[in-house]
Amino acid sequence: MNAPIENNACPIDAIDNVTQAREILQWMEALGAATRDALNNNQLSRAKALASLTSYLGCDWSNHFDCKAEELNAAHGVAK
Numbered sequence: 001m002n003a004p005i006e007n008n009a010c011p012i013d014a015i016d017n018v019t020q021a022r023e024i025l026q027w028m029e030a031l032g033a034a035t036r037d038a039l040n041n042n043q044l045s046r047a048k049a050l051a052s053l054t055s056y057l058g059c060d061w062s063n064h065f066d067c068k069a070e071e072l073n074a075a076h077g078v079a080k
Helices: 011-040 044-076
Strands: none
Touching: 011 044
């Protein structure tokens, strides 16, 4: 006999995370465009600072969403 599969995942949490990720990726795109513009205008110091910021934020947000995925998994038993 097949028992029904119980799914306790909260779609609101997942939707919130995806919405937040989309917004953050828009910010990252803007940083990339600003870096490109700085390079095109030969503003190397500004381009370097923007590239460093982009790298830092990318790493930080990656860690943030990894933690969120682990929280969802722990709270709702959803496999990654």
